[in-house]
Amino acid sequence: MEAKDYYLNLHEQPEGEHEIHIKGCLYFPAAENAEYLGRYFYAVNALAEAKRRYPSWNINGCCHCCDEIDTD
Numbered sequence: 001m002e003a004k005d006y007y008l009n010l011h012e013q014p015e016g017e018h019e020i021h022i023k024g025c026l027y028f029p030a031a032e033n034a035e036y037l038g039r040y041f042y043a044v045n046a047l048a049e050a051k052r053r054y055p056s057w058n059i060n061g062c063c064h065c066c067d068e069i070d071t072d
């Protein structure tokens with residue numbers, strides 16, 4: 001298993017969510033909106049880091065690259 005680079009989209013989606021993506025995702029945000037979260041084995045660790053940085057945000061995983069933490 002390989003660790004992956006996770007990023008948070010600082011741009012809010014129409015549904016009011018901020019999505020987490022893995023580098024290389026087809027739906028990766030524009031560079032200026034992508035905040036690097038770190039290198040993790042599991043998306044859940046990236047989610048925890050994102051929530052630590054932005055406690056008031058509604059943060060979700062991208063359904064294409066972070067399906068295991070996508071709650072929709």
Ligand SMILES: [Zn+2]
Nearest residue numbers: 021025062065
């Ligand atoms: Zn994605």
